[in-house]
Amino acid sequence: MITFQLIFIPLLLLLVVWDIARLFQPHSRRSYRLMRIGVWLVAAGLIYNPDITGRVARVVGITRGTDLVVYLFMLAVPVVLFHLYAKQFAIQRDLVILARRDAIRHAEPGEGLHLDGPSQS
Amino acid sequence: MPPANIPLANANVWIVVPAYNEQPRLEKSLSTLVGGPWNVVVVDDGSTDRTHEIARRYPVWVLKHPVNCGQGAALKTGFDFALENGAEVIVTYDADGQHDAREIEALVTPVVNGEVDVVLGSRFLGETYDMPWSRWAILKAGIVFTKYFSGISLTDTHNGFRAFSRSAIEQIQITHPRMAYASEILEEIVRHGISYKEVPVTITYSRETLTKGQSSWEAFRITGHLLTGRYLR
Numbered sequence: 001m002i003t004f005q006l007i008f009i010p011l012l013l014l015l016v017v018w019d020i021a022r023l024f025q026p027h028s029r030r031s032y033r034l035m036r037i038g039v040w041l042v043a044a045g046l047i048y049n050p051d052i053t054g055r056v057a058r059v060v061g062i063t064r065g066t067d068l069v070v071y072l073f074m075l076a077v078p079v080v081l082f083h084l085y086a087k088q089f090a091i092q093r094d095l096v097i098l099a100r101r102d103a104i105r106h107a108e109p110g111e112g113l114h115l116d117g118p119s120q121s
Numbered sequence: 122m123p124p125a126n127i128p129l130a131n132a133n134v135w136i137v138v139p140a141y142n143e144q145p146r147l148e149k150s151l152s153t154l155v156g157g158p159w160n161v162v163v164v165d166d167g168s169t170d171r172t173h174e175i176a177r178r179y180p181v182w183v184l185k186h187p188v189n190c191g192q193g194a195a196l197k198t199g200f201d202f203a204l205e206n207g208a209e210v211i212v213t214y215d216a217d218g219q220h221d222a223r224e225i226e227a228l229v230t231p232v233v234n235g236e237v238d239v240v241l242g243s244r245f246l247g248e249t250y251d252m253p254w255s256r257w258a259i260l261k262a263g264i265v266f267t268k269y270f271s272g273i274s275l276t277d278t279h280n281g282f283r284a285f286s287r288s289a290i291e292q293i294q295i296t297h298p299r300m301a302y303a304s305e306i307l308e309e310i311v312r313h314g315i316s317y318k319e320v321p322v323t324i325t326y327s328r329e330t331l332t333k334g335q336s337s338w339e340a341f342r343i344t345g346h347l348l349t350g351r352y353l354r
Contacts, residue, residue, distance in 0.1 A: 096190045096298045100198040103164065103184040107202060110163075112180040
């Protein structure tokens with residue numbers, strides 16, 4: 001084993017153990033945890049045996065395994081960025097709802113406002 | 122909706138003024154607005170200057186967002202507050218002094234008389250002063266974009282001077298907190314088949330309002346928000 005494998009394979013396996021432990025906790029998002037476990041295991045497998053990517057690459061018509069990894073990464077980046085943007089968009093909407101409620105709850109009359117009719121009457 | 126030919130003073134008109142860092146301009150806008158037969162609600166959209174303090178000096182309702190949420194959100198807050206207080210007609214009015222308060226009556230009358238549910242101000246039917254050519258070009262492009270994107274043919278699509286009946290506001294759902302709300306309002310008008318008309322209004326640009334207001338590049342951001350919002354809806 002090379003140094004890189006000695007460092008990263010145990011780290012990835014620790015992440016697998018971490019996610020398995022949380023998989024059985026109440027309110028755990030199981031599909032999300034299972035997906036993460038899958039990603040860590042695939043990464044650990046590919047680091048342990050880099051020839052796998054080369055073989056898969058040749059099957060799909062790409063010469064080198066590293067090219068396959070780069071292509072997959074290029075596909076994944078926009079998907080992840082859009083997912084994050086959508087999350088941020090949703091959080092902003094929730095924040096706006098809270099801010100609007102707060103503003104209405106704390107409405108203040110300005111100086112000289114007659115509360116029983118039109119403000120300038 | 123109020124019955125036809127009701128006097129404006131009895132129509133329960135509310136003017137909603139969204140304001141974000143409008144300290145230098147708000148005083149002038151409010152001094153021309155107060156005194157009419159309507160209620161005014163200023164929604165301070167998380168300003169960091171003295172906008173809130175200035176608004177409090179006038180006989181108007183003042184609402185404050187704890188953080189900056191955007192003009193669409195500020196208007197929605199004002200709409201909800203006005204509806205809660207029995208508004209029958211709601212007018213949107215910019216805080217930066219670009220609009221002319223003397224034109225409110227002409228804007229509101231078709232709604233008050235039950236002729237239509239929405240009246241949209243048009244600077245291209247009325248007059249503009251000191252409008253830069255870049256703004257003119259962007260607004261014209263917006264008209265074409267709106268025609269194909271929202272399916273509504275207007276002479277001015279992003280004019281902040283508008284009047285709505287209560288029923289129109291109850292139907293129109295604003296989900297975009299920032300500037301894309303203006304296009305969303307038009308989409309909602311089409312979607313619900315709400316009756317509308319355009320009336321001429323006057324817009325006066327100044328160096329201050331142009332510096333503080335949206336840049337012409339904002340149009341691209343609005344388009345992005347519209348497309349994203351449509352995808353995420």
